[in-house]
Amino acid sequence: MQASGIVWPAFRHHALWATWRRYFRLRVITPPLPYLQHGKPYLFAHFPHATFPMGSWLSMPLCDAPETGLPAGARGAVATVLLKLPLLRHVYAWMGCIPADYHTIHEQLQTTSVGLVPEGVAGVFLGARPSQERVFVRCRKGFIRLAMHTGTDIVPIYNLGQSAMLDFCGSCSLSRRVRAVVGIFWGRWYLPVPRRCPIITAIGKPLQVTKSLDPSPEEVDEVQEKLLAALVALFDEHKHLLPGWEHKTLEIA
Known part of the structure; x- marks a missing residue:
């Protein structure tokens, strides 16, 4: 059974998430308010995926x-397989996540904003690493076409420090086959x-x-280049706020 994606407000706003935000000293930096039109759906493109998109999760x-x-x-769009796994499917559904497929997101964008991580599974293997900031997105154009099909403005988001x-x-091959990340991860004390x-x-x-219901490849590329330029500008503008990140550069792969 697949989770319905119905938000459970008490879970979404549980004190646990505030504790995690304090743990990571999470800061959300926005353009001058208001920068979004009230009642208008947007497509939020989050980067990087890294091992786990913690900044994206904690910002929901x-x-x-x-x-x-x-x-x-x-809503947040996640790999469909995550909404089929015992326990995890409920965690993601209660937070308000939906399957990351074209038709579901297209329908949702008629009334509600949606956030997604365009890199997907490939971003874990080919994207950002602790030693390098990189986003694997040049071949990711499906979300651009989706935004054009629905006429939805794209909001770029970069989570610095997440990698x-x-x-x-x-x-990587097994993860792509099952459309979910398969492997081991570790952090403090070599523990998960x-x-x-x-x-x-x-x-x-x-x-x-x-x-545009039928955008040309050139039109899709034009929107993508604007997004990538905005992403690099976001990174360069804020990287000095993290100690040791001042000289880092963002590679687009």
Whole structure:
């Protein structure tokens, strides 16, 4: 049975998530408020995936917090297999997650904002590492087409510090086959405990997307290049806020 995706507010706003935000000293930095149009759905593109997109997860309970400007009730798109696993399917559903497939997200965007991590499983293996910031996104154009099909503006988000949280070792081919990450991860004391790395969730201004039911490859590429430029600008603008990150660069793969 697949989880229904019905949000359980008491779970989504549980004190546990506030404790985790304090653990990571999570900061959400936004453009001057208000930067989003009230009642209008947006597609939030989160980067990087890293071993686990902790910044994206912990920002979901802040979607109705006035200081973030994020829309209430926004959903998060996750790998469909996660919504079929015992226990985990309920955790993701209670938080308000939906399957990361075209039709589900397309339908949701008619009324509600949706956040997703475009890198997917490949981002764990080919994306950011503790020693390097990299996003695996050049070949990821499906979410761009989806935004164009629905005329939904894209909001770029970069979670700085997220890649330093955990190390990972696993099988890329097996993970792609099952469409979920398969492997082992470790952090503090070589245990599956995340390192206490500060995370800065930097949110950019919405990128206007013109609705097109049949966009040309050139039109898709144009929107993608604008997104990538905004992503690099977000990274460069905020990297000095993390000690030791001042000289890091963001590679687009």
